[in-house]
Amino acid sequence: MIEQEKFFKTADNTELFYRYRPAKNGSKDKAIVLFHRGHEHSGRMMFVADELGFDDFAYFAWDARGHGNSPGERGDSPSFGTSVSDIQAFMQHIEQEYQIAPENICVIAQSVGAVLVATWLHDYAPKIRCAVLTSPAFKVKLYVPFARTGLALWSKLRGNFFVNSYVKAHYLTHNKARQNSFNQDPLITRAISARILLGLYEAAERVVADAQAITTPIQLFISGADWVVHHKPQHDFYNHLGSHIKERYVMDGFYHDTLGEENNHLVFAPIRRFICARFDEPFQMVDCKQAHIAGASRIESDELATPLSPYSPRGLFWAGYRTLMKLGARWSEGLRIGKETGYDSGSTLDYVYQNQPQGANTFGRFIDKNYLNAIGWRGIRQRKANIAKAINLAIEKLRTVGKPVHVLDIASGHGRYVLDALTAQNHPDSVRLRDYSPINVKAGRQLIAERGLQDIATFNEINAFDPENYQDLSPPPTLGIVSGLHELFADNDLIMHSLNGFGKAIEQGGYLIYTGQPWHPQLELIARCLTSHKDGRPNWVMRRRSQQEMDQLVEQAGFQKVHQWIDEDGIFTVSLAIKIK
CATH class of the missing domain: 3.40.50.150 (Vaccinia Virus protein VP39)
Incomplete structure (x- = not known):
C-alpha cells in the first residue's frame, strides 16, 4: 500500500506530522503505532512494517515535536509532559479518524519514544492491546560526572539550552546500511533540549518506581551492549510491572538501535509471536477495582499508617519536622489554616488556589511562599x-x-x-x-x-x-x-x-x-x-x-x-x- 503523509492536531492545536500505511489486505480494524527514538523521526521506523510482514494491520508513525517534519525547535518540546499528551492526542486521532478502537492497537517504541509510551501507559491508562518497548531510555549514560546536576543547575541559571548527542552511528548499530542512512539523513536531530532531557529523567524515575500501575501486556527488549542507556532501570521497570502478561529479552551484543541491529531477526521473531498471541485471544483488562483490599497501593498506605518508633532516626526526623511546622504556623497563614482546619480541607485548598503568600511578618511570608510552592500545591x-x-x-x-x-x-x-x-x-x-x-x-x-x-x-x-x-x-x-x-x-x-x-x-x-x-x-x-x-x-x-x-x-x-x-x-x-x- 502507498504510504501517506498526514498531520493531526494536539491538545494545544499544534499540527504534528505522521505517516500512515493502510493494511495490505484492506483490513481497517487493527493497527500498529510506531514511536521513534530521540533524534530520529517516523521515516526511520516504517521499516518495522516490512520486517513484521503483517498484511492485516495498518501502520502509523509520528514525528514528535521538534523532530522530522513536525514543527518546533529541533530536539525540543514545551515539556516532556506535553509530548506524552501528544501521544494521547495521536491515539485519539487514530480512533476518531480511522475508527480503530484502542483495544485493537499495538504500540512499538524505541528509546526515548519507549519512555514516552511507558509514561503514557502509566498516566493515561489507555486500553490498548499490547506494547513492545525496546531499549527504553530510563537512564541515559551521560558519562560526565555530575552531568545531570550540572544540567539542572545551568538550566535554572540561564533557562533552556541544548545538548548535542555524543553518540555516533557506529555505536547505535552494527548494520552498515543503517549507519550510513543515519549519517546521511537530513532530518536527524543531533540536539536535545535540557528541559526535555531533565524531564525524561524525572518521568522515567517516577514510572519505573510505580510500574505496578501499568497492566498492559508488555514485551521488553534490552540491548546487551548498549552505549546509550543503563540496563538496571529497564530491569527494575520490568520487575515492577503490574502486567499479567510480560516478556523480557536481553539481546547479547546488541547496540542501542535494537530494531535496526544487524541480526534484528532475533528481535522480530518474538515480536511477531507476541503480537499474534495477543490478537488471537479476547481483549482482557486487569481488574483493579479491588486494589483497596489487596495490592501495591494498599501495602504502601498500610506502611505509611504504621507508627514509627519515636527513638528511631525516621521517628526523630518526622517529629522534628512536625515541630517546625507547628512553629511555622505562628507566622505563616497557610500553615495556620492547615493546622486549624486540616491540610486536606476546603479552606486549605481555597487558600492554595489563591496563591498569595501571607504571614504575620516578612519571615512568615517567606515561609508561606515556600509552602505554597510545594510540588503538591503546584499540582493542585x-x-x-x-x-x-x-x-x-x-x-x-x-x-x-x-x-x-x-x-x-x-x-x-x-x-x-x-x-x-x-x-x-x-x-x-x-x-x-x-x-x-x-x-x-x-x-x-x-x-x-x-x-x-x-x-x-x-x-x-x-x-x-x-x-x-x-x-x-x-x-x-x-x-x-x-x-x-x-x-x-x-x-x-x-x-x-x-x-x-x-x-x-x-x-x-x-x-x-x-x-x-x-x-x-x-x-x-x-x-x-x-x-x-x-x-x-x-x-x-x-x-x-x-x-x-x-x-x-x-x-x-x-x-x-x-x-x-x-x-x-x-x-x-x-x-x-x-x-x-
Whole structure:
C-alpha cells in the first residue's frame, strides 16, 4: 500500500506530522503505532512494517515535536509532559479518524519514544492491546560526572539550552546500511533540549518506581551492549510491572538501535509471536477495582499508617519536622489554616488556589511562599486549571447536541474551582454546589454572591456519600463534578456510593468530571506531618489509585472516559466521562 503523509492536531492545536500505511489486505480494524527514538523521526521506523510482514494491520508513525517534519525547535518540546499528551492526542486521532478502537492497537517504541509510551501507559491508562518497548531510555549514560546536576543547575541559571548527542552511528548499530542512512539523513536531530532531557529523567524515575500501575501486556527488549542507556532501570521497570502478561529479552551484543541491529531477526521473531498471541485471544483488562483490599497501593498506605518508633532516626526526623511546622504556623497563614482546619480541607485548598503568600511578618511570608510552592500545591493549582478545561469542553459538548447544562458538584470545598471556570460565554443553566462542611458552605455562598451568580447558583450542606441525596433532583444534572473527594478515602466501596448516585442522577449522554491522584512524591511527609480535616490527627494517609483503577470505578457506574488532563509532575489527573448506560 502507498504510504501517506498526514498531520493531526494536539491538545494545544499544534499540527504534528505522521505517516500512515493502510493494511495490505484492506483490513481497517487493527493497527500498529510506531514511536521513534530521540533524534530520529517516523521515516526511520516504517521499516518495522516490512520486517513484521503483517498484511492485516495498518501502520502509523509520528514525528514528535521538534523532530522530522513536525514543527518546533529541533530536539525540543514545551515539556516532556506535553509530548506524552501528544501521544494521547495521536491515539485519539487514530480512533476518531480511522475508527480503530484502542483495544485493537499495538504500540512499538524505541528509546526515548519507549519512555514516552511507558509514561503514557502509566498516566493515561489507555486500553490498548499490547506494547513492545525496546531499549527504553530510563537512564541515559551521560558519562560526565555530575552531568545531570550540572544540567539542572545551568538550566535554572540561564533557562533552556541544548545538548548535542555524543553518540555516533557506529555505536547505535552494527548494520552498515543503517549507519550510513543515519549519517546521511537530513532530518536527524543531533540536539536535545535540557528541559526535555531533565524531564525524561524525572518521568522515567517516577514510572519505573510505580510500574505496578501499568497492566498492559508488555514485551521488553534490552540491548546487551548498549552505549546509550543503563540496563538496571529497564530491569527494575520490568520487575515492577503490574502486567499479567510480560516478556523480557536481553539481546547479547546488541547496540542501542535494537530494531535496526544487524541480526534484528532475533528481535522480530518474538515480536511477531507476541503480537499474534495477543490478537488471537479476547481483549482482557486487569481488574483493579479491588486494589483497596489487596495490592501495591494498599501495602504502601498500610506502611505509611504504621507508627514509627519515636527513638528511631525516621521517628526523630518526622517529629522534628512536625515541630517546625507547628512553629511555622505562628507566622505563616497557610500553615495556620492547615493546622486549624486540616491540610486536606476546603479552606486549605481555597487558600492554595489563591496563591498569595501571607504571614504575620516578612519571615512568615517567606515561609508561606515556600509552602505554597510545594510540588503538591503546584499540582493542585494545575488541577484547578484542568478542571476549568474539562468544564468548558463538557459545556461545549452538551450545547452542541442541544442539551441543557445543569451542573452538580458534590464536594465543592469553597467552590472556587467551579465558579472561576464560568465565563460569560459558557454560563450553565444552573449550578448546584454541595459540601458536608458548614464552613465551606458559608464561604461558597459568599463567593457566589461576590460574583453575582445567585440567579443560577446554589450551595447546600449535603453528604456526598448518601445515595438518597441524588434522588429526584430537579432539574436532573447533565454535568456532574467530583474533585479531590475520592482521593481522601481508601475504600472503593465507599467511593461507589457517590459514583452510583451520579450514575442514577445523570441521564444518558450527560457528563462526569472526576479527578485522580495516581502518584505523589510526598506521601510520607503528608502521612507523618499533615493533619486531616476528617479527624484532626497527623495521619492523613492517602492510598493512591492508579488511573486504571479510577477509570474502572467510573465505568462501573455507567460512564466512559472521553478525555483526560494531567499536570507536568504526573500527580493529579482530571478526566471527562460520558454517561453511556
